[in-house]
Amino acid sequence: MRDDTSPTTLGGRSRVAIVTTHSELRETLAEADRSRAARVALVPTMGALHRGHASLLDEARRMADLVVASIFVNPLQFGAGEDLARYPRSLEADLAMCQQHGVSVVFAPSVDVVYPAWPPVVTVDPGPTGSILEGASRPEHFRGVLTVVAKLFGLVTPNVAIFGEKDYQQLVLVRQLATDLCMPVEVVGAETVRGLDGLALSSRNRYLSDSERACALALSRALAAGAAAGSGGATGVLAAAEAVLGSEPGVAVDYLTLRGTDFGEPPNAGEARLLVAAKVGGTRLIDNLAVQLS
Numbered sequence: 571m572r573d574d575t576s577p578t579t580l581g582g583r584s585r586v587a588i589v590t591t592h593s594e595l596r597e598t599l600a601e602a603d604r605s606r607a608a609r610v611a612l613v614p615t616m617g618a619l620h621r622g623h624a625s626l627l628d629e630a631r632r633m634a635d636l637v638v639a640s641i642f643v644n645p646l647q648f649g650a651g652e653d654l655a656r657y658p659r660s661l662e663a664d665l666a667m668c669q670q671h672g673v674s675v676v677f678a679p680s681v682d683v684v685y686p687a688w689p690p691v692v693t694v695d696p697g698p699t700g701s702i703l704e705g706a707s708r709p710e711h712f713r714g715v716l717t718v719v720a721k722l723f724g725l726v727t728p729n730v731a732i733f734g735e736k737d738y739q740q741l742v743l744v745r746q747l748a749t750d751l752c753m754p755v756e757v758v759g760a761e762t763v764r765g766l767d768g769l770a771l772s773s774r775n776r777y778l779s780d781s782e783r784a785c786a787l788a789l790s791r792a793l794a795a796g797a798a799a800g801s802g803g804a805t806g807v808l809a810a811a812e813a814v815l816g817s818e819p820g821v822a823v824d825y826l827t828l829r830g831t832d833f834g835e836p837p838n839a840g841e842a843r844l845l846v847a848a849k850v851g852g853t854r855l856i857d858n859l860a861v862q863l864s
């Protein structure tokens with residue numbers, strides 16, 4: 571792969587190549603492929619990287635010879651009135667984390683590179699799963715996510731791509747994208763990383779005040795209570811989770827639902843997924859947990 575001759579290298583000593591255009595990316599990947607029989611992993615991100623992203627990068631490193639991380643705040647997945655303009659951006663720190671976690675190539679394009687025509691003419695329809703739950707309150711969100719992920723898959727042609735289970739509906743939809751559009755990529759979900767207090771790590775947690783963060787802990791507590799009630803079946807799980815959420819007035823619940831792992835009906839017995847979305851102050855938070863039903 572490129573090192574001294576990379577378009578940009580971090581601190582002049584890193585092996586991380588930072589590329590911003592399609593041609594630089596293709597060239598860098600082609601050279602990497604020539605120098606070793608590389609299995610390539612892609613970790614798509616919107617930057618503002620935290621320990622949750624670090625675990626995705628580590629998983630990618632375990633599964634491949636060469637890790638590509640993309641850093642792109644994708645305007646197509648933000649609705650009007652959402653936090654596109656104030657979405658946290660921290661490129662220098664992100665690059666340092668990529669370097670620490672064995673990333674070989676960072677693709678950090680501008681909006682013009684990803685969307686030469688705006689709005690884009692051809693986009694990916696996420697189908698019915700894209701319009702429920704997160705898609706119900708963010709109507710064009712998953713069209714935006716799947717469109718940019720399809721572009722990244724086309725550009726990087728990774729063998730494997732890693733997505734966090736934290737955005738579980740996104741993970742299900744990306745799997746469907748790869749299957750339905752016959753994309754030769756293995757889509758892997760990596761476990762949610764939590765703070766010591768149980769809050770799922772998210773770039774949006776920084777919007778929470780201390781008191782809001784204390785309220786937000788009701789989400790992970792509710793999921794844990796639901797998961798512990800798996801022997802009571804779906805009804806028992808939902809009742810246990812609802813009891814916790816209902817006791818925290820600072821949390822405005824959008825949805826609490828139990829689904830099959832592929833987002834179908836939950837089974838009578840076996841693995842299901844308990845998902846919650848809620849607003850705490852002005853911040854919308856989501857979380858989910860695996861539940862064993864019996």
Ligand code: PAF
Nearest residue numbers: 614615616644715718737
């Ligand atoms: O999960 C995210 O950060 C984004 O939705 C993704 C997958 C990078 C697409 O913009």
